[in-house]
Amino acid sequence: MRQIDHHMTGGAPASARSGDVFDPNNGGVQAQVALGDAALLDKAVSAAQAAQPAWAATNPQRRARVMFKFKELVEANMDELAHRLSSEHGKVIADSRGDVQRGLEVIEFCCGIPHALKGEHTQGAGPGIDVFSMRQPLGIGAGITPFNFPAMIPMWMFGPAIATGNAFILKPSERDPSVPVRLCELMLEAGLPEGILQCLHGDKEMVDAIIAHPAIGGISFVGSSDVAHYIYSNGTANNKRVQAMGGAKNHGIVMPDADLDQVVNDLAGAAFGSAGERCMALPVVVPVGEDTADKLREKLIPAINGLRVGISTDEEAHYGPVVNEAHKERVEGWIQKGVDEGAELVIDGRGFALQGHEDGFFIGPSLFDRVTPDMESYKEEIFGPVLQMVRANSFEEALALPSQHQYGNGVAIFTRNGHAAREFAARVNVGMVGINVPIPVPVAYHTFGGWKRSAFGDTNQHGMEGVKFWTKVKTVTARWPDGSPDGGPETNDAFVIPTMG
Ligand code: NAD
Numbered sequence: 001m002r003q004i005d006h007h008m009t010g011g012a013p014a015s016a017r018s019g020d021v022f023d024p025n026n027g028g029v030q031a032q033v034a035l036g037d038a039a040l041l042d043k044a045v046s047a048a049q050a051a052q053p054a055w056a057a058t059n060p061q062r063r064a065r066v067m068f069k070f071k072e073l074v075e076a077n078m079d080e081l082a083h084r085l086s087s088e089h090g091k092v093i094a095d096s097r098g099d100v101q102r103g104l105e106v107i108e109f110c111c112g113i114p115h116a117l118k119g120e121h122t123q124g125a126g127p128g129i130d131v132f133s134m135r136q137p138l139g140i141g142a143g144i145t146p147f148n149f150p151a152m153i154p155m156w157m158f159g160p161a162i163a164t165g166n167a168f169i170l171k172p173s174e175r176d177p178s179v180p181v182r183l184c185e186l187m188l189e190a191g192l193p194e195g196i197l198q199c200l201h202g203d204k205e206m207v208d209a210i211i212a213h214p215a216i217g218g219i220s221f222v223g224s225s226d227v228a229h230y231i232y233s234n235g236t237a238n239n240k241r242v243q244a245m246g247g248a249k250n251h252g253i254v255m256p257d258a259d260l261d262q263v264v265n266d267l268a269g270a271a272f273g274s275a276g277e278r279c280m281a282l283p284v285v286v287p288v289g290e291d292t293a294d295k296l297r298e299k300l301i302p303a304i305n306g307l308r309v310g311i312s313t314d315e316e317a318h319y320g321p322v323v324n325e326a327h328k329e330r331v332e333g334w335i336q337k338g339v340d341e342g343a344e345l346v347i348d349g350r351g352f353a354l355q356g357h358e359d360g361f362f363i364g365p366s367l368f369d370r371v372t373p374d375m376e377s378y379k380e381e382i383f384g385p386v387l388q389m390v391r392a393n394s395f396e397e398a399l400a401l402p403s404q405h406q407y408g409n410g411v412a413i414f415t416r417n418g419h420a421a422r423e424f425a426a427r428v429n430v431g432m433v434g435i436n437v438p439i440p441v442p443v444a445y446h447t448f449g450g451w452k453r454s455a456f457g458d459t460n461q462h463g464m465e466g467v468k469f470w471t472k473v474k475t476v477t478a479r480w481p482d483g484s485p486d487g488g489p490e491t492n493d494a495f496v497i498p499t500m501g
Contacts, residue, residue, distance in 0.1 A: 002031040004177050006040065007184040007199040009047035013040065019174045019203065024090030024321040025311040027359030033177045036202040038209035041169070044198045045215050048140045048167035051195025056137050056165035060114040063163055067110045069190035074104055077186065081179055085150055086312035088176035090321040090361065091274045093313060096151075100179075103155030105444035106462045110163035116467045117164065126500045129479045135471035137165035138217035138241065142210045144231065145180070146223040147173035147323050148277045154180050156448070157220045158187075158197055160466035166218075170199045171210060173223075175323055177201050211235050218470060220461070221245065222279075224381075225407070225453045232456035243457040243469055245279070247381040248409035248450060251402040252282040252438060253424065255395070255415035256292045262436075263414045264299045268318075270412075270438035271387040272307055272365050275319045276331075279454075280410045280432070280439045284371075284378070284388050286398045293391045297346070297369060304347055304365045304387070311357055321361040322384060328361045331384030335366055338377040338388070344369045349385060373401060381407065395420060403429035409450030412438050431455065 004021065006012035015034035023030040055063070074081065082096035089096070109116075119133040143157035154170055161168045172180035177199075184199045200206060207227075210216060211234045218241040221231045225246030235242035252270070254263055270282035287293035310317025322328050332350050339345050349364030363385055371378050371388040378388060392398035402411045412434035413424045421435045431450040434440030442448050442463070449460030459469040 001029070004031050004033040004181065004201065006034055006036055006201055007181045008040075008044050009051070009195045009198060010043070013043075015040065021088055021175065021177065022324050022361075023087060024323055024361045025087070025357055027325070027361060030087070031178075033174050033201050035174065036200045036206050038205075038212075040200060041206065041209045041213060044169055044200055045140060045213060047195040047198065048169065049215060051193050052137075052139060052165075052167040055167065055193055055196050058165075060117050060163070060165075063165065064111050064113050066187070066191045067107050067113070067159065067163055070187055070192075071104055071107050071111070073186045073190055074100060074107070074183070077182070081151065081182060083313075084182065085176065085179045086320070088178055089147065089150060090312055090323055091277075092310075092317050092320050093315070095274055096312070099149050100151040102441070102444075103149075103152035103159075106155050106159045106466075109444045109462065110159040113163040113467075116464065117471070125477070126479075126498070128481065129477060131475065131477050133473050133475045135164065135467070136474055137471055139166060140169065140216050141166045141218045141220065141470055142169045142171065142216050144171045144207055144210065144219065144221045144223065145173055147175040148274070148279070150176045150179045151183065153222050154183060156222075156461045156466070160462060161218075161220075161470045162187075162192070162196060164467060164470045166470055167196045168198075169210070169216070170197065171202055171206055172199065174201055174203055207231065211238060211240075214238075216240060218242070219244075220469070222461075228456050229453075241469065243455070243459050243461070245449065245455045245461065246453055247383075247407055248279040248281075248454050249284060249379075249381050249405055249407045250280060250282050250410040250412070251284040251286050251390075251405070253392075253398045253402075253411070253413045254285060254287040254292055254296060255413065255417060255420055256289050257416045258292075258414035259416070260296055260299055263296065264303045266414070266438035267300070267387065268303050268307065272304070272319055272385045275322045275363065276385045277322060277383055278439070280441050282412060282438055283382060283386060284390060284401075286390050286392050286401055288392050288395060288398050290391065293369075293389065297389065300367060300387075301346065304367050307365050309352065309354065309362055309364060311354070311360070319385065322363055323361065325361055327383070328363055331363055331382055331386065334377050334380070334382040334384070335386060338368050338371065338375065341375040341377055343371045343375060343377065343388070373404075379406065395424075399424060399428060403427075406452060407450070407454045408452035409454035410434065410440050412436075412440060
């Protein structure tokens with residue numbers, strides 16, 4: 001059976017434990033991934049410590065050149081990366097390309113790192129005194145990533161961390177570990193020195209070792225909220241800088257004046273694309289008014305019934321299988337829960353079998369109507385191809401739903417009314433807002449991050465927030481006396497807190 005090893009300087013010693021990597025299209029195990037421990041992390045950290053000072057001292061333009069070269073290499077290897085990604089994750093090839101491309105856009109931002117790293121300077125802040133600031137790397141950073149974007153999210157993290165002069169240890173999801181390893185190989189091929197980017201596989205044991213390691217200065221995490229909270233609280237208790245992005249339950253508000261054909265098209269992609277395994281999916285639709293709800297439902301039913309579920313290499317498929325059997329059971333369990341709680345299951349995607357791939361982890365699309373905010377299946381993240389309709393009577397009622405939900409990652413409003421959209425964007429208690437945009441993932445030079453239980457820590461991913469997260473500010477106050485006898489302060493002044501007054 002194929003083995004997927006750690007990617008580390010000096011080669012990886014054999015790991016005592018390993019995990020199964022499935023082929024979601026067929027249901028079998030396709031590879032074994034090594035699962036590391038604290039001793040392995042120590043070895044990687046030593047290599048990182050040896051390499052990082054010289055990398056931090058390399059001028060930012062040279063560091064940017066590695067990013068340029070890496071971008072070219074990823075583009076040249078796009079087909080191979082997308083196929084690998086789909087074979088372990090299950091998303092369709094076009095979507096895997098999007099996963100790689102969205103990560104590359106962060107790398108493109110990092111190509112401009114010399115500009116982003118420039119500090120501030122004040123000439124003559126006091127008599128003969130200049131003040132300037134510089135951004136210095138944390139030293140060694142670590143990234144712990146989820147299964148659902150195995151290319152984009154590692155690049156969100158290692159791009160800014162490395163461009164700003166850190167060494168980086170990536171602990172990707174053990175469910176689809178091949179693409180992260182390949183990205184590390186391409187970074188080396190692009191000219192990155194050994195020791196600056198290493199990929200260690202593992203589960204909780206490796207994560208706990210990262211949280212405890214005294215030489216790791218910052219941890220970036222993306223995954224489910226309970227784990228995000230665990231890593232945030234334990235990492236910060238160990239004096240590390242931590243940003244931890246968690247789960248989501250994004251709502252799409254449909255105003256009575258919205259273009260319903262456009263909404264149905266957008267919703268189908270945003271709710272069911274990637275089998276709903278996106279933190280920026282739109283699994284909840286909130287039509288405003290019974291009339292809007294009835295019309296929307298009428299249009300949604302044929303659109304959802306027309307979705308094609310297929311293997312990830314099927315170019316006609318709208319979405320593929322979910323990542324593994326356990327997740328399939330979990331999603332189907334939530335569908336049953338919705339039925340038990342009294343929601344109306346309009347389309348039932350359970351029991352779906354794809355001919356020739358009966359053991360694959362496929363789930364057909366499901367639609368619920370008359371979901372209410374007290375239901376557990378509404379409060380929790382399902383992370384599958386399930387769309388829940390919650391009917392609202394007014395704009396205010398619709399605005400309150402995402403605002404009061406425990407998650408606050410993304411939200412969208414569909415309307416032709418600029419005033420309603422403007423009010424909604426300003427008042428909704430959610431971190432990322434789409435106006436007639438169903439998946440409002442900000443572009444790479446803005447920043448990504450949710451609110452409430454969707455993110456712990458106060459610095460977002462990528463853009464200038466990424467640069468800030470991976471660096472510390474140092475501020476220098478400098479005076480160069482002219483050497484003449486009256487060039488220094490009066491004797492007594494030395495005992496008084498200096499002011500610029
Ligand atoms: P997950 O929390 O199960 O795993 C994420 C990472 O944490 C993996 O590397 C895993 O090995 C590790 N991990 C898992 N359990 C752990 C534990 N008990 N202790 C320590 N580490 C542990 O998440 P997932 O299933 O891989 O990804 C899906 C989740 O990620 C969803 O909740 C989704 O909404 C979320 N997500 C959020 C964002 C965002 O930006 N907010 C983006 C993508 C995915």
